Amino acid sequence: MADTIIATAPTPGAESTKAPLPSDSVIVVLGASGDLAKKKTYPALFGLYRYGLLPSNIRIVGYARTHMSPEEYHSRISGYIKTPDDATKDLLAKFLALTTYVCGKYDVDADFQALDKHICEVEGDAPNGRHRLFYMALPPTVFTPVAQQLKRNCYPEQGTARVIIEKPFGHDLASSRELQASLRPIWAEKEIFRIDHYLGKEMVKNILILRFGNEFFGASWNKNHVSSVQITFKEKFGTEGRGGYFDTFGIIRDVMQNHLLQVLTMIAMERPVSFSAEDIRDEKVRVLRAIPVIDPKNVIIGQYDKSLDGTKPGYLDDATVPAGSRCPTFAAIVLYIKNDRWDGVPFILKAGKALDSAKVDVRVQFKDVTSGIFQNIPRNEFVLRIQPDESVYLKMNTKLPGLTMKTSVSELDLTYTRRFSDLHIPEAYEALILDAINGDHSNFVRDDELDASWKIFTPLLHYLDENEDIVPAKYPYGSRGPAFLDDFLASYGFKRDQTGQYQWPTTKANGKI
Numbered sequence: 001m002a003d004t005i006i007a008t009a010p011t012p013g014a015e016s017t018k019a020p021l022p023s024d025s026v027i028v029v030l031g032a033s034g035d036l037a038k039k040k041t042y043p044a045l046f047g048l049y050r051y052g053l054l055p056s057n058i059r060i061v062g063y064a065r066t067h068m069s070p071e072e073y074h075s076r077i078s079g080y081i082k083t084p085d086d087a088t089k090d091l092l093a094k095f096l097a098l099t100t101y102v103c104g105k106y107d108v109d110a111d112f113q114a115l116d117k118h119i120c121e122v123e124g125d126a127p128n129g130r131h132r133l134f135y136m137a138l139p140p141t142v143f144t145p146v147a148q149q150l151k152r153n154c155y156p157e158q159g160t161a162r163v164i165i166e167k168p169f170g171h172d173l174a175s176s177r178e179l180q181a182s183l184r185p186i187w188a189e190k191e192i193f194r195i196d197h198y199l200g201k202e203m204v205k206n207i208l209i210l211r212f213g214n215e216f217f218g219a220s221w222n223k224n225h226v227s228s229v230q231i232t233f234k235e236k237f238g239t240e241g242r243g244g245y246f247d248t249f250g251i252i253r254d255v256m257q258n259h260l261l262q263v264l265t266m267i268a269m270e271r272p273v274s275f276s277a278e279d280i281r282d283e284k285v286r287v288l289r290a291i292p293v294i295d296p297k298n299v300i301i302g303q304y305d306k307s308l309d310g311t312k313p314g315y316l317d318d319a320t321v322p323a324g325s326r327c328p329t330f331a332a333i334v335l336y337i338k339n340d341r342w343d344g345v346p347f348i349l350k351a352g353k354a355l356d357s358a359k360v361d362v363r364v365q366f367k368d369v370t371s372g373i374f375q376n377i378p379r380n381e382f383v384l385r386i387q388p389d390e391s392v393y394l395k396m397n398t399k400l401p402g403l404t405m406k407t408s409v410s411e412l413d414l415t416y417t418r419r420f421s422d423l424h425i426p427e428a429y430e431a432l433i434l435d436a437i438n439g440d441h442s443n444f445v446r447d448d449e450l451d452a453s454w455k456i457f458t459p460l461l462h463y464l465d466e467n468e469d470i471v472p473a474k475y476p477y478g479s480r481g482p483a484f485l486d487d488f489l490a491s492y493g494f495k496r497d498q499t500g501q502y503q504w505p506t507t508k509a510n511g512k513i
Contacts, residue, residue, distance in 0.1 A: 019160075023057045024123065026058070026059050026130075027131065033068065038076055039413075041135060044429035045095075046095050057423050058318075060218060075080070099415060107149070112152070119154065124161070132159070137153070137166060140169075144183065151186045156468065157315065161191060168249065170454065171253060172462065173454040180451070195444065195445075197387075197429060197432060198258075200427075201428045203384055206384075207263075208361065212272075223345050227379065228493055228494045230348040231348070234356075235355060246327070251329055252331050258445075261349070264282070268347070291335050293456055294333060301330065302328060302331070302474070303327065304455060304475055328464070328470060335348075360385055364383075377407060380395060382396065390417075398407070
């Protein structure tokens with residue numbers, strides 16, 4: 001059966017808040033020659049085009065400082081687009097015919113005036129107004145000047161204008177507020193779409209349905225039944241020559257303050273009044289405001305060293321990393337939510353590079369069952385696998401088949417590749433660009449949400465930056481992290497199964513049955 005796109009139906013209750021762009025709109029990709037544009041933005045745009053989800057008369061204009069001929073531009077933006085068959089190749093050719101390119105600097109009025117002239121030529125007479133979506137696939141250093149240039153030189157007098165901004169949204173509370181203050185007089189909040197691509201991932205978007213569309217979660221999703229919540233991000237590779245970039249951020253700024261905290265808000269939020277964007281974001285902000293600043297005693301940090309066999313280099317072996325860097329490549333942070341539902345439950349954010357596996361998941365560990373007839377029976381766990389191999393499963397205890405009353409740990413399993421094998425799961429950027437086209441802010445970060453998140457993390461970040469005697473613990477490339485990680489997690493009540501009793505079922509073919 002041919003792939004069928006999913007996640008395109010209107011969100012229940014949200015239709016009245018959306019304002020889709022008209023069919024003759026223009027998408028402008030700023031930074032069109034960069035890695036983000038060629039690896040994520042253009043493949044996502046082609047994915048939407050392939051499934052007929054872009055406005056019918058859409059045109060796409062690239063803008064960057066690099067001088068490129070039309071042929072060079074098309075070759076660059078199609079380099080990461082997969083074309084497994086002739087039909088897809090034909091679609092790619094038609095897609096590329098919709099794209100054009102303008103070369104210019106990011107701080108020169110005349111160059112943006114030339115861009116506006118080109119866009120007007122693409123749009124034609126535009127009797128119904130000019131409708132433009134600007135995608136800033138750019139480093140944060142040029143966010144403000146480009147936003148100013150777009151408003152001054154490319155903003156339509158009649159029609160619609162929207163701007164998508166990529167993270168990082170600052171590096172602490174003060175810089176974030178400075179960035180927002182620079183954008184606020186230029187662009188209205190309703191015109192700004194701040195991308196955190198984790199909010200576009202299928203399993204993250206599914207959290208609301210799983211939580212609020214299933215009554216059996218309601219009674220147990222609270223401090224009375226949940227022992228801890230762990231949100232884990234693991235990468236198998238290190239910086240691999242990109243240490244200079246990573247070193248300016250570190251794992252906490254790069255992953256935890258944004259991606260993992262966003263997942264936390266979805267897991268912990270109260271039921272929204274509706275699925276409209278502002279109702280959802282209101283509840284997320286309420287969760288963030290209930291989280292105190294992070295206490296350094298609830299944090300461990302690490303930095304990967306060479307692998308035990310010596311084949312993989314350590315972080316400081318990367319020539320692009322400053323000598324003696326204290327930048328953490330691993331962190332485990334415990335947060336608490338001071339509200340009636342979650343007070344006292346540790347939320348553990350754990351992230352690292354150069355670890356033993358690559359995955360992102362949420363693990364809700366329930367409290368121990370009442371003792372008596374059971375002795376040391378394993379805890380129940382609800383696990384949401386965000387990537388790879390999207391799945392939802394509940395680890396439960398069951399009787400081992402046979403003539404005894406021995407117990408065994410099994411699972412209620414929803415693995416997407418089996419249950420939804422005939423459906424296409426869209427990439428995160430496909431979902432988010434489509435949301436921006438539709439004017440749906442549900443999966444984008446609001447300004448007060450951004451402010452609240454930085455308030456939680458900034459004191460810790462400054463503490464780590466300013467105290468030179470704090471040195472990350474070393475851990476071998478390819479390990480689970482620092483040696484004392486398990487002891488740290490256990491101190492917050494998390495019980496890791498070390499008996500080997502439970503094994504996820506596997507096959508040689510694809511790792512899942």
